[in-house]
Amino acid sequence: MSIELHHVDTGGDGVPLVVIHGLFGSADNWRSHVKSWQQRYRVIAVDLRNHGSSPHVEGMGYADMAEDVIRLLDSLDIPRAHLLGHSMGGKVVISLANLAPERVASLIVADIAPVAYGHGHxxxxxxxxxxxxxxxxxxxxxxxxxxxxxxxxxxxxxxxxxxxxxxxxxxxxxxxxxxxxxDYDSIMGLPAGDGPFQGPTLVLRGEHSHYVSDERMPDVRQALPEAELVTLQAGHWLHAEQPEAFRQAVDDFLARQAV
Structure with a gap:
């Protein structure tokens, strides 16, 4: 069952950039990035189910969370978007790209691999x-x-x-x-859909994070064969630890897409 997600929409023209937070995050965590990006793009920052100001419902499966985002795009009359997701949000955008690739102009995945992780919270x-x-x-x-x-x-x-x-x-x-x-097991599990996603993709990882280690890169390449890889001098919270470098990498990637 999909729900109506709380979101922040800067307005503007062109293909939007949709930003999706990780576990225990919210759209608020991306405020400074949104303020910068809105000068060039229409930016939509999302609160996933059970996060931020969005409704509390049972189920944290990636198919359901991707469907929530698709419903939001439908409600805003957005046929295609650039999708950026960090950590759990990265698995959400990979799932959406697998399930509805026609809705994805490009994919930006921040410090997560399309693999199952052990419990760590x-x-x-x-x-x-x-x-x-x-x-x-x-x-x-x-x-x-x-x-x-x-x-x-x-x-x-x-x-x-x-x-x-x-x-x-x-x-x-x-x-x-x-x-x-x-439903923590679903969060730590695999993204939804079969893949691979063949569209333009940027994978950002923190050098001091274990989430996208060299050992996991074959899984990344299999699921996201067009992925460009950028490594930042940061840990898992690379967008907070290296905000300028993070934004620059995203800007450089989007500049090469048909915005």
């Missing part, structure tokens, strides 16, 4: 549940609760972007934590 789930139960009054209290399970300050700051002020005045999670955790 137990501490994050525990930290978010601690915040949910603790009902912190402010962000200092929320950070202390997150720190009981997550040592890294940058990770805690990222997770804290999911906090909003509730009706009772306490900070609450806007992310659909239970729905995400219930």
């Amino acid at each position: 137990d501490a994050v789930f525990a930290a978010l549940h601690r915040v949910k139960e603790g009902r912190p009054a402010n962000r200092r209290e929320a950070d202390a609760l997150l720190a009981e399970h997550v040592d890294e300050k940058p990770t805690r700051l990222f997770l804290a972007t999911n906090l909003v002020r509730g009706e009772q005045g306490n900070l609450e999670l806007r992310v659909g934590l239970d729905e995400i955790q219930a």
Whole structure:
């Protein structure tokens, strides 16, 4: 069942650039990039199901999430778009390209490979549940609760972007934590569709990230045979760690497409 996704649309002409966040992210994480890109493109930043301001529903399968995005494109009368996805969002855009390649002008996949990964978010789930139960009054209290399970300050700051002020005045999670955790296996699994996607593709990876290691490149080449590879001096959050280099790589790639 597809749903109506919350999104930010800058407006403008030409083939749009659709930006899709990763696990526990939202369109808000891409605000500075959208501000830059909107000078050249119509940009649409999406909140996936159970993230940001989009509805909370059961199921985190990639076919369903891709269908959500297709429904959004339909509602905006967009026949084709450039699709950019980071991490889980990268698997969403690969899935959409596999299932509906005619809707994809080009594909930009940021630090994810089309493979199944092992579980690696137990501490994050525990930290978010601690915040949910603790009902912190402010962000200092929320950070202390997150720190009981997550040592890294940058990770805690990222997770804290999911906090909003509730009706009772306490900070609450806007992310659909239970729905995400219930179908976590799907998130860590393979993209939907058979592929390969034969269209123009850019794969960006962080040199200090394990997600797109050299050992996984054969899987990337099989699923995305036209992929250009750019490696940035960053970890998994390459768009946040190297924002200018990330934007430049995207701009250079899009400049070679029929925008």
